[in-house]
Structures are given as structure tokens and as C-alpha cells.
Amino acid sequence: MRWYVIRRVAWAAVVAFVILTITFLFLEITPDQQVAQLQFQAAQSGGDPEAALDAYEQRRGLNQPLWDRYTEYVTNYVQGNWGWSDTRSEPVLDAIVASLPYSIMYSAPSIVISTVVGMGIGLYSALNQYTKTDYAATFVAFFGISIPNFWFGIMLLLIFGETLGWFPIIFQTSIADTQTFSLANLRQLFLPIVVLSTGAIAGNMRYARAEALEYVRAEFVKTARAKGATGWRMLSRHILRPTLVPLSTLLVGDLLGLLLASSLLVEVVFGIPGVGRLSYDAIINQDTDLVLGTVFIPVFISVVGNLLQDIAYTVLDPRISYGDR
């Protein structure tokens, strides 16, 4: 198994490296939009567009050979030197670290809520398959995976913010900074948490139900039932434990990806200055280093998440043999 883990870690490094390389190639073949802008500005202010281009290339080291730039690019990313954000005038990593707390403020609660609620409902409907509750739960799951989260957020703002006035429409950073664990902060984070949780609950619920259904009719559950295990004991000891193995891996892989993608839209809708909003602003302002940085964060979370998921499998599920891999 150790050999498998070592190979798996090496593969994760290869994946990260390949993704960096492909991104570098894409950056090379696409026209740099900043160049056109700079040349235009230079021409407008009476300067020489060619000189502006030269100066730009000099500043960004674009006049060096391709291979030198490539090695420098990879070394920089590996060493944690992720570039400079022009719009924010600070290193990219600093900008990300500064905005991370705002993202965690609402995504951590929604990860917890969606996991607990989603799995709870999923297990419940697996145990009560084809009852009214099960149908209702399935319908809720369809609702959750189908509703566009950005539109759902706008609708909640319209109904509960604009019309009923229960929740504030504008996110106030000062409240989040000074009174992080206060009712006022919870009030302004409530709707984002609801939006982010809805889709994740639905996803969790469907997987939990499908996984648990495989074990509800398994031989060992029948045996347990025959020996008198009922209700909670059967659920927690015999169904939940084998179900948790694939679900735990689902958590890192799919759920994290879903949350990261949703969080960008949610932060734009609710005006939360987190990492998603940072990424969006960087795209709008053509701040390429910052765009790359904010895109690489989810990519590396995903690489590490996949790695942990595979290793977790070897630890959690003794049925899988890794001898021949």
C-alpha cells in the first residue's frame, strides 16, 4: 500500500505540473489584451506604441527566450511567488489571503449544513424508499440541483431583502471585520449560506440515498436485522459505516468543486469580497496574474482533494486490494 501511496503522490505532482504547463502554453498562444491597451494608451498620449510594447515586454520579462520564461514561470509557482496584482498593487497571494476569511465565513457553515442535512435526508429516504417522504425528498433534490444558484440568490434578495426587508441587501464588510461572530453578521450571511447549501444538500442527498440503498438490502444488514438490530443501531452500525466510505471521498472531490464554482457566483450576487469576487474583479479588470492565482487555488485544492480521496480509500476500505497497482 505504501508503494501505491507514493505513486499516487507522484502522480498528483505530475498533474499539477502538467496543468501549469498547459496554462503557460495557453498564455503564450493567446493575444495579451494588456498589450493592445497599453499601445492604445501610448498612441493616445502621443507616445510611441512600439516603445510602450518594448517597455512592457522588458518589465514582464517577455523578451527572454521561451524556455527561460517557462522555467521561471514554473519555479515561481512552486516557490509560492504567484505574481503581482496590478489592480490591487500587492502580491497575488497576499490579495488571496486577505479575501479568504470572507469566503470561509459563509462556505464553512454551508459545508457543515449541507453534509449533515444532505446525508441525513438521503439516509432517511433510503430507509423509507417509495414513501411520500422519499418522493418529497427526491423532489427537493431535483429542485436543488436544477435551480441556478445565482438566480436563486437574486430571488431570495428580491423576496426577503427587497420586499420583506428581513435581511440586508448590501454586504457590509465592517460588520464582518469587527463582529465576525455576531447576529448582525449571521443576518447578512444567512442568504448566501442558504443558496450555497441548497445545491450541495441536493447533491449529497442523492448520493447518500443511492449509496445507502446498496446496503439496505445487503446480506449483512439482513443478518443484523434478523439478530434483532433495529432502527438507529442498524442505521449507524451497519448502513452508515459502509456508506460513508464513498461519501467521504465525494465530499473532497465533487462537493468542493461545486462549492468553489458556486461561491464565485454567490459572492458576485451578494457582494461579498471573498476569493470568488476577487477572481471576478480580476477578470473584469484584465489582471492576468490575479486571474491565474485565483483559478489555481481551486485547481490545487482539487489536485490535493483527489489525492486525499484516493489515499482515504485505501485506509477506509479494506476490501480494495492495492497489491497489483
Place this chain on the structure above:
Amino acid sequence: MMAADTDNTRRGSSRFEDIDWNEVEQRSGSRPLLTTIKLGSFALFGLLALYDAIRNGPFAEWLLEYISGGPQAEYTVLGIEVATGAPTFDFGSFVWDVTGVDWLFVATLMVMFWYAVVPLARNPRMTRYYWRQFRKNRAAVISMVYLVVIFLVGTIVPLFISVPTSNFQAQLLPPVFTTVSTAAGGDCLVQVTDSVCRGTMAHPLGTTRDGRDILKLVIFGMRVSMQIGLIATLMNIVIATAIGASAAYMGGWVDELLMRYVDIQLTFPQFFLFLLLSYLFEPSLFLLIMIFGLFGWGGISRIVRSEALQRTEEEYFKAAQSAGASPLYVVRRHVVPNVSNSIITAATLAIPGLILAEAAFAFLGLSDPTIPSWGTTISAGRNYLGTAWWVATIPGLFLFFTILAFNFIGDALRDALDPRQE
């Protein structure tokens, strides 16, 4: 779905080892005529597309630059007058300037017609069987009706109406049968009392702040969503099937290489991959479709590979192989038709994700702002949510129900086509 008619095997007169598979195919039934029409229709399509590419579009501009050294001159190539900017079809009242996306869409519809509608029509018995299975799920039937309406309205109506433009005599009108206070600041066509304004039939779903008709915006949005959903999914299916089937068939290092690549592509979270690519290139609907189509197939190819691996263990596969059928023939006639159920289900469940991604990108302003997509309208309505609730709400409802309908149908297809699922 049921492309493989296996009655070829009944012709036992020829000796086993020298079966000419192509000849067998030619001899069976009415296929030659249909095949001729099919190939003819694709050839006609190709010629028309080439004509348009020469006469119009980016290729024409390049050609003009290349031949005459400047984009200003009129020129003829192969007897076709090159004129950039002129509409493709111009019959007086009916003008249709076919864009790159339109060409792709027509090609997709043709493929759907020849590889889904025609086989279904030629096998009425199987069609009835599938329909009986499908009919059991009432939500899926309703979804199907809804999607057919959206599809027909979205593909046909935009040919006859023009893209809604600003109209400063009809700003912020509410939908018909609803009223709004004039304090909101819109124009008012039907005044009920001094302070209440009612929507009119002229603009059944109301108008935006710059007076564009929401019904028309929604109809154009239907077309965009169908284009994204169908074209990109077809591209995904084709690539995923080719990659998945060849990985399963060839095995060895080809399998390893292809699947390792799929691993890497799937590790990159799809949303952020799309985000990065649409940032790096100039955003347009065509590009968005290309990005979704060329980089969204990883999941489906894994399904195809694992299904195809099971098929390669089966007797008919081995029989065809030992009878001397070429790899391409075996994959095309035995592997692909027998994994098509999984492909169709996976594709149906992938469509809503692509439609949602397009809407999200349009909402974020990362798509072509001149093309009225549901996401763009929602984004516009968000800025004056308090005064005009309908602008963001109505396109969002269409988006929500479209995604819901595809999910319902995908689920029903999985139940009907995949016997292993409960």
C-alpha cells in the same frame, strides 16, 4: 440507439471466412437509398457552409487580405462574389445571416435527425417499447413536452423576428395582468388610476429598462440555450465516444495515455477551466460552445470506456473479431451501438450543466453581450430589482424549468435504458 441491425448474420450462404462486410451492408434492406439521401444532405450542407465561408465570415476577410492585399476590394473566388457583411440568405422579406454558431447548430440538428429520429421512425416496434417505458414517468413526459416547445419556439421564431432593440417609449412595462406603481419610473401605456400602471398585450412579459421586450429576449434566450446545450453536448459525445471506445478497444499504453489525460482534465474543475479559457480568448457564443464542447467530455469518456470494456468481453464482439472485421468496423457496429444507452443518458444529464454554465457566464458578462441570453437579461434585471421584479425573474424561471426538465428526462432515461439501476 438502435443503429445495429444484426440481421446481417442471418445470411449464411456465403462462406464464413470471406464475408465482405461492406457488401453485406449494401445488400440488406432499403439502406442504400436512405444512405444516399443522408450523405447527400451532409454534402449539400458542407457545400453551403463552404460557400458561406468563402463569401462571408472570417475566412472571407482573410481571403480578401491575401488576394488583394486589403479588405476594401471586391473580389470573386471560384466564381463566388466575396462580400463580407452581406446576409447569407436574402429573399426580400426573409433575411437570415447564418453565423458560425448557426452552421454548427444546423449540423447538430442534422446529426440528431439522421441518428435519432430516422432510426426511431424505422423501428416503430422499438420506438413504441421505449415510449411505453418512458411514459411511466409522468414528470419526464411533461418535461419532454416543455422542452419540445422551447426547442421549436427557440429555433423557428428567431428566424422571423429581429433581436429586440431599445425602445424608449416603453421602458419598464410590467407583464400583462400585473400592475405596478408609476412611482417606479417606467413608461406607462395603460394607466389604471393616477398612480397604477397595468401591463399590456403588446409586451406580454413586460420590458426592460431600455424598453426591450422580455418575451422576445426570452425567445432568443431559448435559442442560445438550445444551441449551447445541443451543439456542445454533441461535440462532447463524439469526442468522448471516440476516446472512450478506442481506449477500451486498444488497451495497453493507448488506454493508459488517454485515461491519464482524462484524469488531468477532470482534475481541473470544469467551471474554472471554462472561466480561464473564456478569459484568455475573446468571449463570444461561438467560442463558449467550442470551449464547452472541446473540454467538457472527460466524464462521459470514462463512462464510455468502462461500458465498452464490458462489451469487449461479450461473445458477439469476439465473434465479429474472429470473423475478420476491422477494428473500426467492430467499434462502429458493435461497441458504440451497445454503449449508446449510457452515452445518451450521460449526455442528457450533461446538457443542463452546460446550459447553466452558459447562463452563469452570460450573467458574469463573460459572453457576447449583444446576443440576448437568459443570463444577460437576469444580469440586467438585477440592477433594478426593487423597481422591476419581472426582468430578472422571468428569464430565470425559463432557465430553471429548462434545467429541471433535462434533469427529469435524464433520470427517466436512466431508469428506462439502464436495467442495472433501481
